[in-house]
Each structure stands twice: as structure tokens, then as C-alpha cells.
Amino acid sequence: MDVEHEVSEVYARAGRPLIGLLTVMGGSSADAEEVAQDAVVRLLENWSKVRHYEDVEGWLRTVAVRLLISRQRCHSVARLGLPRLAARTVTETPAPDPDGLDLREALAALPLEQRAVLLLHHVHDLPVSEVAAMLRVAEGTVKSRLSRARAALAPRLNEGSTR
Amino acid sequence: MNDPLKRLVDEATPSTTAPFDGVVARARTRRRRRRIGTTVAGIAAVAAVSTGVVWMTDDGAAPTTPSVAVDPTTATSSPTGTPTTPPGPPDWNGKGAPPIFVHTDDGQTRVKPWTYCYGGTCADGMPMAPFATAPDGTVAQFSFPFTDWEFEATFTRMSEADDGCARVLSVPVEHQGGHVYAVPAAGDPGTYRVDVFGRAPQGGDVMASFEWTTTEAGIFPEPFAQVSAHYTGLELGVRDLADVAKATAEVTVTYPDRAPEHFGPIKGSPCAGAVWFTSREQYDDVEPTPPVDFRVVLTLDGVEYVGTARWPRDEIKDNEPSAVLTFEPELPAWTG
Numbered sequence: 001m002d003v004e005h006e007v008s009e010v011y012a013r014a015g016r017p018l019i020g021l022l023t024v025m026g027g028s029s030a031d032a033e034e035v036a037q038d039a040v041v042r043l044l045e046n047w048s049k050v051r052h053y054e055d056v057e058g059w060l061r062t063v064a065v066r067l068l069i070s071r072q073r074c075h076s077v078a079r080l081g082l083p084r085l086a087a088r089t090v091t092e093t094p095a096p097d098p099d100g101l102d103l104r105e106a107l108a109a110l111p112l113e114q115r116a117v118l119l120l121h122h123v124h125d126l127p128v129s130e131v132a133a134m135l136r137v138a139e140g141t142v143k144s145r146l147s148r149a150r151a152a153l154a155p156r157l158n159e160g161s162t163r
Numbered sequence: 164m165n166d167p168l169k170r171l172v173d174e175a176t177p178s179t180t181a182p183f184d185g186v187v188a189r190a191r192t193r194r195r196r197r198r199i200g201t202t203v204a205g206i207a208a209v210a211a212v213s214t215g216v217v218w219m220t221d222d223g224a225a226p227t228t229p230s231v232a233v234d235p236t237t238a239t240s241s242p243t244g245t246p247t248t249p250p251g252p253p254d255w256n257g258k259g260a261p262p263i264f265v266h267t268d269d270g271q272t273r274v275k276p277w278t279y280c281y282g283g284t285c286a287d288g289m290p291m292a293p294f295a296t297a298p299d300g301t302v303a304q305f306s307f308p309f310t311d312w313e314f315e316a317t318f319t320r321m322s323e324a325d326d327g328c329a330r331v332l333s334v335p336v337e338h339q340g341g342h343v344y345a346v347p348a349a350g351d352p353g354t355y356r357v358d359v360f361g362r363a364p365q366g367g368d369v370m371a372s373f374e375w376t377t378t379e380a381g382i383f384p385e386p387f388a389q390v391s392a393h394y395t396g397l398e399l400g401v402r403d404l405a406d407v408a409k410a411t412a413e414v415t416v417t418y419p420d421r422a423p424e425h426f427g428p429i430k431g432s433p434c435a436g437a438v439w440f441t442s443r444e445q446y447d448d449v450e451p452t453p454p455v456d457f458r459v460v461l462t463l464d465g466v467e468y469v470g471t472a473r474w475p476r477d478e479i480k481d482n483e484p485s486a487v488l489t490f491e492p493e494l495p496a497w498t499g
Contacts, residue, residue: 008183020176024168033181040186050328054408055432059328069289103167123168127441129389129400133331136290136319137278138360138370139485 003047011040014057018064021123025115026068027108039064061124062134065116069135106153114149117142252342253306260284263359265295265373266304272296274305276369292324294356294374303346303357303375304339313362314338316346318355321374330435330497332403334382336361348381351499386494388470390457391485392416397426398485399440399459405495407463410438417456433463436497459488468494 015036022032042063043050050059107115116135120126121142128146132139253264253271260279264271272295297303307314314336323329332349336359339345346357354376362368388401392414399412413427431438459470470488477486 004183004187011180011183011186015180016176016178017172019180020172020174023175024172029175029177032175033177037181037186044186053328053432053434055434058432058434062328066289103171107168107171119168119172123172125441127398127400127439129398130439130441133437136358138368140368141278 003044006051007040007044007047010043010056010060014060015040018061021061021119022064022068024104024107025065025119026112031068035064035068038067042067065120065134066136069112069116103153110149110152114145114152117145118149118153121146253308255308257308260369261308263361263369263371263373264306265297266306267296268298271306272373274371274373276371278370279368281363281367281369290356290358290372294372297346297357297373297375299376299378301348301377301379301381303373305344305346305359305373306342307344307361308342309363310338310342311364313364314344314346315360316349317358317360318349319358321354321356324356328434331437332382332384334384346375348377348379350377350383351380352377380499383496383498386490386496388459388461388488388490388494389479389485390414390459390470390472390488391474392424392451392455392457397440397442399429400437400485401439401461401494402437403497404433404436404438404463405497406436407433407438407495409433409462409464410440411462412440413460414440414442415458417458418451419454420452428462457486457488461490461494463495466495468492 018036018039019029019032022035023029026032026035039060043056043060050056053059107118110118113135117131120131120134121128126134128139128142132142135142253262253273255261260276260281262273262275264273274295277290297305316334316336318332318334319329330350334347334349337345337347346359349355354374356372357375358370358372360368360370384403386401386403388399390399391397397414397416399414401410410431410433411428412431413425413429415423415425417423426442427440429440429442431440453475455474457470457472457474459472461468461470468490470490472486472488474484474486477488479485479487
């Protein structure tokens with residue numbers, strides 16, 4: 001199989017969930033799709049090495065999350081993200097349920113870095129140490145971000161929780 | 164706790180993605196841009212040298228914002244980074260987070276931290292290129308406004324900065340007296356991004372980055388393993404291992420006042436000498452009654468290693484409630 005074919009299979013398998021994660025993390029499905037494609041471009045460029053990794057999709061997710069954060073910081077979007085996200089959420093996500101919208105707005109009110117650790121830790125089940133390595137920050141930083149994010153979202157996260 | 168968040172991500176997941184052909188076209192465009200960019204960067208570098216201006220981003224500002232103060236009067240350095248005159252306190256006005264001042268051939272380059280907690284304010288960020296550059300050598304030095312902080316340096320090869328599976332090496336930074344701190348080389352010779360993480364004795368921290376090409380092999384950190392089992396579920400992390408392809412772990416946690424818990428076997432995904440294991444089978448927000456004993460059976464490429472730790476006796480400072488594990492036999496180390 002050639003490189004493009006192999007990477008296209010990864011893209012077909014991992015692309016949609018990655019865009020979902022990036023959309024919630026960054027607040028824009030359009031940006032999420034663009035960042036996901038940029039990450040796949042990096043995958044194409046590094047395929048000879050990455051193809052031997054046990055967790056290729058984890059590599060792709062790491063690169064995509066770093067690109068998203070880097071992009072948002074570069075463009076100072078993080079500061080403007082809240083109103084953008086609130087404005088876009090309703091139109092970009094099909095038929096959100098009222099509870100979900102409430103959580104989405106609360107999530108949008110968090111700084112991007114807190115959203116990132118929350119989603120990576122709780123949705124993708126990545127341990128604190130791995131999130132720290134992925135974001136290149138100290139573990140203590142991840143823990144404090146998680147703690148702040150949980151405190152802010154606690155009432156909404158507990159709604160419908162199975163734990 | 165996870166379900167509402169997972170639902171949110173599921174709702175945001177599109178039913179289709181853009182055609183893969185578009186991604187391929189994007190890759191080709193990126194290659195073309197990079198070729199053009201290399202040429203432009205070369206021209207810009209010549210222009211910067213001729214005007215004596217260093218451009219970099221150390222505070223998340225636009226990459227073209229000049230934000231580095233090069234102070235040739237503060238100190239002089241040899242090409243290996245060893246100062247010929249001991250510098251005094253760096254020139255800092257006390258506002259904001261304390262920067263580090265990387266010693267260069269021309270003096271010192273001021274680098275603002277991109278993550279910090281200082282003076283009642285915390286800010287989290289990411290390292291952003293371009294970086295200040297320390298002179299090639301076996302020791303890189305920086306000055307810092309305070310003399311009683313502890314620093315650690317983490318090395319990542321610049322060529323692997325975007326690699327989700329890059330090997331990172333952390334080494335302690337030596338306080339050379341006064342305001343000067345020295346970073347020893349780590350790993351094989353090469354060009355690295357060095358993330359310097361400093362902690363104040365009374366609380367507070369900063370993280371700042373610079374680029375450095377090491378000319379000789381440096382420190383190869385010993386393997387390190389840590390474990391914890393509350394607040395975030397079971398977490399087991401091992402780093403600075405030799406390259407391994409397959410890793411599994413079984414963990415038994417013994418409490419003084421309740422039944423022991425057993426986790427695993429859990430499969431890990433080794434990545435450049437680091438592997439993490441996690442289990443959300445148990446999730447306890449309540450701190451357990453001490454002492455808590457951990458027994459970890461780690462299997463790396465078919466070889467078993469048994470690690471033990473007791474919490475809180477072996478708790479890692481500033482990384483609570485994780486405890487450091489001691490293994491028998493010793494874990495395989497990376498030697499470059």
C-alpha cells in the first residue's frame with residue numbers, strides 16, 4: 001500500500017471523532033476541520049516514522065490539539081472565543097438538547113487550556129501525566145486546570161452523570 | 164462525570180469528513196509554502212543580523228513582534244556559554260512574572276515565561292517559536308532575578324517538536340551562585356528546545372523555553388515511575404526507559420481499612436521510552452487512610468519488573484498524591 005492510501009485509512013477512521021473533539025475544545029467546527037486536516041498533513045509528512053507507532057491515532061490527536069492551541073494563541077482567538085463559540089454553537093451543532101447547550105456554554109466560558117485538559121482527561125481517558133506531556137506543561141499545571149474546570153462545570157457535569 | 168462531555172463531543176462529531184484528496188492538496192501547498200518560507204527566512208535572518216535586532220516570541224504575541232532585550236552590558240560569555248565575568252542581578256523591573264535571561268555570546272536574552280503562577284496571578288500557555296538561542300556547548304546558562312528558586316530543564320529535539328511521540332529528557336539545573344543557573348547537556352548531541360521550569364521555595368513557578376545545540380553527549384536520566392490511585396483513578400507512568408514496543412501493567416493497591424483493589428492487566432502504548440497506564444474502574448474523590456501500598460507488575464517486551472511504593476511515605480513533592488516506585492530488577496534505561 002502506498003503512503004497516501006495508508007494515511008487515508010487513518011483519516012477515515014480517526015477524522016470524524018477528532019473533529020468532534022476539536023470542535024468542542026476550540027469552539028468552531030470550521031476551525032476544527034481545518035486543524036484536523038493540518039494534523040493529517042503532518043501525519044503524511046511523518047508517516048515513515050509514525051506508522052510504526054502503536055497508537056497512531058494518539059499521535060494524530062496530540063499534534064492536532066497542539067496545533068489548535070497554538071493556532072488560537074497565535075491569532076489571539078482565545079480571548080474572543082467565548083462570544084464566538086456562544087454565537088456559533090447553536091447554528092453549527094445540529095439540534096442540541098437544552099442540557100447539552102447549557103454545558104456547552106459553560107465549557108465555552110473556560111479558558112482553552114482548561115477545556116483541553118478536561119476533554120483529554122475525561123473524554124479520552126488520558127492520564128494526567130500523559131496530558132501534561134501532550135501539552136508540554138507540568139503535571140501540577142494539568143491538575144490545577146482540571147480542578148478549576150471541574151469546579152466551574154460541576155453542577156452541569158453531575159446532571160445525568162452515571163458516577 | 165464523563166457522560167455529558169462525551170455526549171457533547173459526539174454531537175459535535177460530523178457525519179462525514181472532507182475528501183482525503185483535499186488533505187493531499189493541502190500537504191502539497193504546505194510543501195510549496197515551506198520552500199518559499201525557507202528562502203524568505205534566510206533573507207530575514209541576514210537582515211536581522213545586519214540590523215542587530217533579534218526577533219522572537221516569548222509571550223504569545225505575534226511572531227513578528229520584536230520582544231527580546233539583548234543587553235551586552237550585563238555579562239559577557241565565551242562561545243561555550245561560560246561567563247568571563249560573573250553577572251549581577253538581571254535587569255528586571257519586578258512587574259509581571261520573573262523572566263529568565265539566557266546567556267548568549269552577545270550578553271543576555273530576556274525570555275518571558277509562557278506559563279507561570281506568580282504574585283497571585285496564574286497564566287498557562289504553550290512554548291512558541293522562534294526561541295532565544297543559547298550558544299552551542301555543553302552547558303547553557305541563564306540568570307534569574309531570584310537566587311533561591313529550584314529549576315529543572317526538559318529537553319525535546321527541535322526536529323521532533325511537533326511529534327506526538329518525541330523523547331523528552333528532564334535534568335536538574337545547577338545553581339552556580341548569585342543569580343546564575345546552569346543547564347547541563349542531556350542525551351545525545353543535537354539541537355533541542357529546552358523548557359526551564361522553576362519553583363519558588365515559598366510557592367510560585369515559571370516555565371520558559373530556549374533553543375540550544377549541545378556539542379557532546381550529556382546526562383541520560385534514569386528510568387522513573389510513579390503511581391497514584393485517587394482523585395483521578397489509577398494512574399501509572401514510567402519514563403526515560405529504553406525503547407520498548409509492548410508494555411502491560413497489573414497494579415494491586417492495599418489499604419489499611421478496606422479491601423485491596425486490583426487493576427489490570429492494562430495495556431500501555433509505549434512512546435519514546437514513556438508509557439502511561441490509566442484505569443477509571445475506581446474513581447474516588449476521597450483521600451484514603453494512609454498508608455496505601457502499591458505493587459506494580461510491569462511487563463516490558465516480555466520481561467517482568469516488580470515495583471513497590473508506599474503512600475504518603477514515597478509521595479512526590481509538588482506532584483501529590485503520586486508516589487515514586489522502586490523496581491526490582493531495575494528498569495531498562497535509555498542510553499542514546
